[in-house]
Amino acid sequence: MAHCGTRWHTFLRYNLPAQNRKRGDVLGVNKLHEESNENTLVESATDGSLSRKLKRYLKECHTSSSSDTKKEGGRLPTLAGFCAKLGCGTSAAIRLREVFPSCYDYVCAVLEDEALNSSRSPALLNAYLKEHFSYGEKAVSTPNGAPILPIFEHDILEDGA
Numbered sequence: 001m002a003h004c005g006t007r008w009h010t011f012l013r014y015n016l017p018a019q020n021r022k023r024g025d026v027l028g029v030n031k032l033h034e035e036s037n038e039n040t041l042v043e044s045a046t047d048g049s050l051s052r053k054l055k056r057y058l059k060e061c062h063t064s065s066s067s068d069t070k071k072e073g074g075r076l077p078t079l080a081g082f083c084a085k086l087g088c089g090t091s092a093a094i095r096l097r098e099v100f101p102s103c104y105d106y107v108c109a110v111l112e113d114e115a116l117n118s119s120r121s122p123a124l125l126n127a128y129l130k131e132h133f134s135y136g137e138k139a140v141s142t143p144n145g146a147p148i149l150p151i152f153e154h155d156i157l158e159d160g161a
Helices: 006-015 029-037 040-047 050-062 079-086 090-099 101-116 122-133
Strands: none
Touching (some): 040 079, 040 090, 040 101, 079 090, 079 101, 090 101
C-alpha cells in the first residue's frame, strides 16, 4: 500500500470501528479490501465482462510461466485460481452462485471442460473432479417409507439341489 500521509492514517485509525479490523491490521484496510472484492464476479456478470475475464485467465493458464518442462500446458485452471486472478476470494464465487446461478454454472462448465481436456494425469483429474464438480458414485435414493425389495435373478430351488 502506498504511503497516504499521516493524516489519512490517523483518520482511519480513529474512524474505523475496532470490530472491522483484523489483528495486526491497525488501519482496517484488509477488511475494507475484502468487502469491496466480494462482488467482483457479480459486477463482472452484470457488465458482461465475465466471459472475457475467464478467457484471459484460461489463456494465462495455458502459457507456462516457469521453465519446468515437466509441466506441460501450464497450470490447471481452477475456480480458486480465477478468483485469485480477479483479486477476490471464493466467497465471491459463492455470491455469484446466489445472484446469477447461470453465470456460475457457465464458469464451472468452462473450468470442468478445461480440466477434462488437459493433459493431466487421470488420478489428479479424478480427485479434482470429485472434489470440485461432484463426480463419482451417486447414492441411490428411495422415497421415505418405501420398502426395499431384493430381486434375485436365479432361484436356487430350481437347480435341484
